[in-house]
Amino acid sequence: MAFDLMLQNILNPPILFFIAGMLSVFFRTGLEIPQPLPKLFSLYLLIAIGIHGGYELSKSGITTDVLTVLGLAMLLATLVPIYSFFILRLRLDIYNTVAIAATYGSISAVTFVTAGAFLESLGIKFGGYMVAAMTLMESPAIIIGLIMLNLFANTKNNGSGETDWKEILREAVFNPSVYLLMVSLFIGYITAEKGWKAMEPLFWTLFKGMLAFFLLDMGIIAAKRIGDVKKVGMFLVGFGVFMPVLNALFSIILASMFGLSKGDAFMLAVLAASASYIAVPAAMRLSVPEANPSLYITMALAITFPFNITFGLPLYYSIVNMIWG
Amino acid sequence: MAFDLMLQNILNPPILFFIAGMLSVFFRTGLEIPQPLPKLFSLYLLIAIGIHGGYELSKSGITTDVLTVLGLAMLLATLVPIYSFFILRLRLDIYNTVAIAATYGSISAVTFVTAGAFLESLGIKFGGYMVAAMTLMESPAIIIGLIMLNLFANTKNNGSGETDWKEILREAVFNPSVYLLMVSLFIGYITAEKGWKAMEPLFWTLFKGMLAFFLLDMGIIAAKRIGDVKKVGMFLVGFGVFMPVLNALFSIILASMFGLSKGDAFMLAVLAASASYIAVPAAMRLSVPEANPSLYITMALAITFPFNITFGLPLYYSIVNMIWG
Amino acid sequence: MAFDLMLQNILNPPILFFIAGMLSVFFRTGLEIPQPLPKLFSLYLLIAIGIHGGYELSKSGITTDVLTVLGLAMLLATLVPIYSFFILRLRLDIYNTVAIAATYGSISAVTFVTAGAFLESLGIKFGGYMVAAMTLMESPAIIIGLIMLNLFANTKNNGSGETDWKEILREAVFNPSVYLLMVSLFIGYITAEKGWKAMEPLFWTLFKGMLAFFLLDMGIIAAKRIGDVKKVGMFLVGFGVFMPVLNALFSIILASMFGLSKGDAFMLAVLAASASYIAVPAAMRLSVPEANPSLYITMALAITFPFNITFGLPLYYSIVNMIWG
Amino acid sequence: MVEKKKIEVVISSFHLDNVLKIFDKHGIDGYTVIKDVLGKGERGLMSADELTDAFKNSYVFTVCDEEVAMKVVTDLKPVLKRYGGICIISDVMWVLR
């Protein structure tokens, strides 16, 4: 059955385009999606996810069930970077520890939508408020990472004097992806049915096609980074594969304790398992320039992302399926 | 009722995305729609407006009513820059006077389509030939501005010798936006029903979504310019708000005298009220380099455009509604 | 009737936008579709063509009829560059001969889709496997060109030592366009009905609109190159017009001998008649830097492409129509 | 290698053509252009993020003989004066190929 699920997952055009992108680099075809086209796709996806989530939320309303899920999301977004920090610190210097912990404590929107397409192909539903959960889960890891850095770094003054917490908070919450998700969610929610009708043709009907286009590029980017995986070392490669599974498991346990629906539990697990390669890296480059981006970006992009969308999704689903039946 | 209208207008995803774009700058999120994506949206909008207008025109045919509207449009496009010139000249040097008069004498296509979406949400129709009217209204202000410059500038020879009128005419009429609108209008008209069927999915079904995307960027651009509003000075800020209202009123009076329909009258008022921030600034940079683009672009983009699409539309509509009932 | 067909062809929005693009350069409007937007369109078209072809193939299956067409395609892709080589060698040096022969031995995907839209407007069908045929026809001319160069060039060692055939083969087969077509074809085929449903809204419903957008740009690019046509000389201008007709005729004769359907015969003729301006020029710049790109790109883009999509299509169709009735 | 002068010009993209025409006039048949350059100067910030291209610079450089460079500079001055922009000259060694 696990194999069936894997096939079910892989035989989706978006996933196949991801693989095509990766192979393209191995065959050195020179295929490129030049900037800023990838930016166009990622802006599109964020708006689309947001509006759709907001619309669904406007239909379901904000119930206590919804609040439970959001609370759980916040809990995960706080705990994951903390325990990741201590695991990573065993082997790495403080700067890289912080950057990688923040990367894995945050989420990847593309992994989320790929999981959504996978669920849909199985005919299972999940709540529109999961998008709100995702939005909530993006930023905390950045702030926690920087708190950790301040607590545990030997030399507090690393060149730039005092840490400007207000500024850091602003940057964590108002970074482009979080902001765009947030406003789209809000606009989707507030304009409800009427807004949806106007936005649906662009932001929903075309969604899977755009996702396929984007994943083609993600495949190319991921494969280009694969050369750096050697430099990453076995410990971090292992971290990049096992940590997502651990986070997913942890999240599934919590989800079953709090009585989430099957679809919601799966999506929450995927969020916990995913690692950020847009928002967090940008924040880390700014605030922790001492950390090596070839480590945290390579791990998120070339190890965890491909793992999650190919093996991870069917794996997490199997586990969820065992519990929810 | 005016408040109802405002709400009705503002609760449209495109307008909300415009506001989101502006807020994004105030919160310094760093959200950017990198070039040439904004160009993609503006090309898209021009083609879409043109084809749709042409198609509608092919259905209605070119009647005397249509010719009346076109004549009125030409009249407005000639008078507005002339009286703007004399008002502005009271306070400004000749170069900036010419540039700003030309800016306000011309039109903004995005304001036009936003107005169209607003009308549609009220269930009121307007003629496809309004697109032809808009096309006609883009260029005259440029030519009139340059004539004024030649008539009133003290030193005729400002470095580059004789004014090449043929070249200026060509540039005014064959600038990218006017040209693209014109050919799309023509193509929509000539291929009629059959062409429309082929073009509708891209250029009509997706229209509102694309407009929302584009207005997000317009919000960002407008807000970035807001810092320059201080430099613009009270006189010009006032001009940027009251001139549109004046132009709209003037246009509504003419429209009622010539018996235009309610929808057409409103759209004509919006055209008169709008100011150009693409075609005219480009022309002015070339032909009147002495004028300060931080003035005329800031006014069109950061004052008049936001004013028109938020307060202006419901205001002009209320007035039209009072007269047409 | 030929005139009727021409009108029928030209009164399509995509063709009209192509003409609008060309006129835009003559009127010096300054209209531009800045990079990388043209890349977006060409990536889109390749994926769309591929997926659609693959989907059609999944419905029809791979029959002996299909294999006949593919065999014929390979035959044409081998013979055309060889006889082109000997014709061109009469007047040109070896390097330009090789580059132009390869250009005309390969194909143009945009010509292919324009032909497809033309056929559709006549209500005639062609097989999805024609996309496979097209894919097969892209690369052979590159390899044959380089073999010819090695056979006939006086100095084998032109600076870079031995010819690396393995590398050349890889580059010919795995160049971006061929690769993207290939994988999209494969993905369309393997995901069949289910994949199609997900991809259709983006990659099929919007197709004609995107083609129109792209042809607008092609018109601009072609017209910009027209200045270089003078440098190309009468012999090559003649080659650029008559060779396509010759290749089409040759292909039609073969097609009728092997009993192809009317639609397939027409599409094969168009493929034979078209010249490459993306894949082959890139390959030639790399492998035959001695050849002058202003010759082969200008011929393919500014002579053969416009000729084919305006006069060529109705002409080839008339001929096919005479034979198949 | 031979000694040459490198002329670098930054100017509003709208007026790049004026510079290229001057190059042409003095027989300069080689130059390199970078479009979409940002900058700040007397005319304020050129942020290149508008829809109009009104705030966009171009950068162009050419390598040429000293005497040609001097003539170009003379012709460039009024252009820079009217349209803004900067021009700098420096010494380079040109690698003969």
Add this chain to the structure above:
Amino acid sequence: MVEKKKIEVVISSFHLDNVLKIFDKHGIDGYTVIKDVLGKGERGLMSADELTDAFKNSYVFTVCDEEVAMKVVTDLKPVLKRYGGICIISDVMWVLR
């Protein structure tokens, strides 16, 4: 024409602002920026093809007086040390307009 110094800096796009602030501090009110520059250095390959902009450089140059240049250099050193990047200085002749 007057003698000036040209300061060129390549730095990760994220930290360009730090450089511009230093320019500003020393009264430099003219500079030119090229965004989206690639490169290789101690910090590895900056390929500019990510979604994050994390591997993207910017190039900025300014033309100024020698004494100003020296002050800028002093302030730039710690920035280059912390965030990486390079800075070079050369002699140019500035064409007065």
Add this chain to the structure above:
Amino acid sequence: MVEKKKIEVVISSFHLDNVLKIFDKHGIDGYTVIKDVLGKGERGLMSADELTDAFKNSYVFTVCDEEVAMKVVTDLKPVLKRYGGICIISDVMWVLR
């Protein structure tokens, strides 16, 4: 600050790799590249507006020691001869960080 040489190369984007390989061969591990550069030269106008990238240049510069620069130049000559493009060398002061 130390004295260095700046090598600047403009070459068709297709052949940029040849230049980078030469840099690599001589132990140069830092350089900066600007893609999508236009230009005019013996091979005509490179307008960068095609679909093929066939008319697109790249600009690359590196800062290195004089002796390395001389070796690079020697290796660059045949490349420039075959594929076109230009190379210039100039003196710069490199700011140690």
